[in-house]
Amino acid sequence: MTIGGDAPVSVQTMCNTSTDDIGASVEQCKRAAEAGADVIRLTTQGLKQVDSLSRIVSILRSEGIGIPVVADIHFLADAALAAAKVADKVRINPGNFAKDHDVACAKFSELIEICRDEGTAIRIGLNHGSLGERITSRYGDNPTGMKEAVMEWLRMCVDRAFFNVAVSLKSSNTLVMVEAYRLLYSAMQEEFGFTFPLHVGVTEAGNGYQARIKSAVGIGTLLGEGIGDTIRVSLTEDPINEIPAGRAIISAVQEGYTPIGVRDSVQATDYDDFIFKASTLWGPSLLDRRIDDFDLTGSTIDGRPLTEEEAVEFKDMLMQACRRRFTHPEYIACPGCGRTLYDLESTFNEVKKKTSHLAGVKIAVMGCVVNGPGEMADADYGYVGEGRGHVTLYRGKTPVLRYIPQEEAIDKLLELIEKDIK
Numbered sequence: 001m002t003i004g005g006d007a008p009v010s011v012q013t014m015c016n017t018s019t020d021d022i023g024a025s026v027e028q029c030k031r032a033a034e035a036g037a038d039v040i041r042l043t044t045q046g047l048k049q050v051d052s053l054s055r056i057v058s059i060l061r062s063e064g065i066g067i068p069v070v071a072d073i074h075f076l077a078d079a080a081l082a083a084a085k086v087a088d089k090v091r092i093n094p095g096n097f098a099k100d101h102d103v104a105c106a107k108f109s110e111l112i113e114i115c116r117d118e119g120t121a122i123r124i125g126l127n128h129g130s131l132g133e134r135i136t137s138r139y140g141d142n143p144t145g146m147k148e149a150v151m152e153w154l155r156m157c158v159d160r161a162f163f164n165v166a167v168s169l170k171s172s173n174t175l176v177m178v179e180a181y182r183l184l185y186s187a188m189q190e191e192f193g194f195t196f197p198l199h200v201g202v203t204e205a206g207n208g209y210q211a212r213i214k215s216a217v218g219i220g221t222l223l224g225e226g227i228g229d230t231i232r233v234s235l236t237e238d239p240i241n242e243i244p245a246g247r248a249i250i251s252a253v254q255e256g257y258t259p260i261g262v263r264d265s266v267q268a269t270d271y272d273d274f275i276f277k278a279s280t281l282w283g284p285s286l287l288d289r290r291i292d293d294f295d296l297t298g299s300t301i302d303g304r305p306l307t308e309e310e311a312v313e314f315k316d317m318l319m320q321a322c323r324r325r326f327t328h329p330e331y332i333a334c335p336g337c338g339r340t341l342y343d344l345e346s347t348f349n350e351v352k353k354k355t356s357h358l359a360g361v362k363i364a365v366m367g368c369v370v371n372g373p374g375e376m377a378d379a380d381y382g383y384v385g386e387g388r389g390h391v392t393l394y395r396g397k398t399p400v401l402r403y404i405p406q407e408e409a410i411d412k413l414l415e416l417i418e419k420d421i422k
Contacts, residue, residue, distance in 0.1 A: 001038060001068055001148040003166055003230050004197030009223065010038035010230040011246035012199070013239045014072065017042075018338040019049045019056070025338075026059050030238065033067045035243045039090060041070040043338040044083050054086040070123065072337070073344055077107035084114045086283060089121040089166075090128040091093060094153050095132050102235050108153065112162045113289065121164045123237065124153050128171035128180070128377060141377070143169075143180035147187055158192060166230065172332045173378050174218040174287060175323050177202055185227050200228035204364070204376070205350065207236040212272075213279045213314075214321040216249050220280030221287060224258035236365075243266050248276040257281040257399050258288070265298035271310065274301050284353035286322035329355050332364040340367030342385050342406055350410055358417065364394075383413055395420070 003010055013032050017024040019042045020079055032040050035162060044053055050071070057069050072080050073081035077097040084090050092122055094108040115122055131145050139145035146169045157165050181198060188195040190203035193381050197324075199363040202218040205211040215233045222228045233245040256263050257277040266281060282294040306314075319325040331352060336344040348365045364376030364383045376382045380395035386402070391409035393401040401412055 007229070009228060010252050011036070011243055011250070012039040012041065012070075012230055012232040013037050014041040014232070014335060014337060015043075016239055016336040016338070016344075016398065018339065019043055019045075019052045019116045020338070022052060022055050022059070022395055025052075025056050029056065029060055029067065029069070029156060030063075030065060031240055032243065033065050035240045036247065037067065037243050039070060039089075041066045042176075044071040044079055044087075045080050045154070045339060046076055047082055049338070050079055050082040050086055053083065057086060061194070066392055068113075073380055077104075077111070080111055081107075082116055084111060084120045085118050087120065091121055091123040091125045093126050093130060094124065095126070095135075095149060096130070101134060105156065108156060109160070109192075112157065112160050115164065116162055119164075121166065122162075123166045123199060124150055124169060125168045126150050126169070126198070127169075128173065128176050131336050138389055143183055144204055146171075146176075146180040147183040151187055151191070152183060154188070154192075154196060157196075163196070166199050167196050168199040168201065170201050171378075172202060172204040172376075173323070174202060174214060174221075174321060176378075177218045178221050180324075181222050181227055182225075189300035197229040198339075199230045199232070200229060201232040201234055203234055204332045204334045204366070205234050205236075206333040207345070209275055210321070210328070210331070211235055211319050213275055213283075213317045215245065216252070216276050216279035217318070217321045219249050220258070221245075221284040223253045224260060224280065224284060226274055234335045236335055236345055239335065245276075248273070249280065252277045252280040259285045262291060265296075267299070268301050271301055274299070274306075275314060275317075278314065283318060286318065289324075292324075312383040326360040329358045330360070330362040332362065332366075332376050334365075334367050340385060342367075342389065342391075347383070347406075347410070351413070354410060354414055355417070358421075361417065361421075363413075363417075381413065381417055383409060 015028045017028050068088040071087035073080040073092045075096045080092050097104040097107040114264050121348040135145045135149045139148050169180040202215045205214050219231050231246050233242045235242050257280045264276045285291040316327045333348045344367050362380045364379035368385045386392045389406050390403045392399050
């Protein structure tokens with residue numbers, strides 16, 4: 001398939017199965033394809049998982065399922081080099097290949113050549129919180145630093161005439177995420193005279209309506225400006241749920257529910273339809289502080305006006321997603337993947353249930369230490385899986401209770417927060 005150019009915006013998801021569980025991963029890939037996913041990603045931590053991924057791809061292809069499969073690599077350059085011979089695309093952050101920048105550059109150069117030979121694409125995926133000291137000391141831990149970090153690797157691609165590349169700059173903070181993509185888009189146009197395809201998403205969005213609204217604000221703002229070629233709505237739910245959510249955001253933008261469209265109210269078929277349309281209509285202007293409020297008069301759900309309860313609930317959630325007013329806790333939660341060694345979804349729901357009274361407190365629930373400490377950089381407190389059945393609790397970026405049994409962790413988290421806020 002083609003991403004970028006005149007191709008339609010594609011929708012991605014990621015398996016939350018263990019890649020080594022061949023049967024479960026194949027079944028989830030099949031469900032995703034049947035649900036309309038255009039691309040699916042699987043975690044590929046090491047060479048063992050590369051072998052498992054190869055078997056998964058082989059089974060899918062033997063059954064006539066041609067959905068592109070992406071290997072998600074985080075640290076091991078050798079795994080990326082091997083996966084490039086198996087997957088359709090390799091997602092990497094080249095800066096994680098080695099602490100020595102020259103070594104990382106050499107490994108990335110090697111990856112480029114293997115991908116060129118194999119016809120494999122690369123996604124350079126950088127998330128807020130994963131910037132190394134080399135970048136943050138020069139530019140700061142901010143959208144500018146994110147943009148500059150990616151531009152270094154893109155220059156290497158251009159110098160080597162390798163253009164089978166997509167880029168992502170994700171954050172759980174919609175302001176950071178939107179600004180980073182805008183900066184990168186402008187920088188690519190100015191320096192290269194073209195833009196590499198952009199994979200757009202709000203990372204660690206959580207679940208439920210709040211996650212969908214947050215994703216619609218971030219993704220919808222950019223799509224409404226013509227920025228974005230492929231998207232993922234990251235939900236701490238069944239990965240299949242990400243697909244209709246992504247389609248709904250694309251559809252809302254295409255129907256003119258953007259600040260530059262002709263809409264001034266929302267006509268929706270149900271509440272789900274309403275939140276996507278309304279978030280892409282008013283969210284960008286709230287995010288950019290062009291407006292401070294919005295009027296729901298004239299908006300309907302299945303032909304009826306919104307109830308007062310629906311209107312208040314939605315306004316509160318949209319204002320929080322746009323970082324304008326915090327009336328609820330702010331949750332940062334990864335979708336989970338094969339690296340997650342506990343029941344992330346039920347744990348996250350239990351954390352939400354027990355912390356719902358903590359308005360404005362930012363709480364992260366992360367599947368593992370690979371993504372956790374970096375990608376929850378915006379959180380006040382963090383619950384991070386660390387090995388099977390154990391958890392480490394964070395205050396900000398600092399681990400304060402390490403490797404505690406999972407069954408004790410939520411209560412310990414509450415004790416930590418309540419002690420601090422007394």
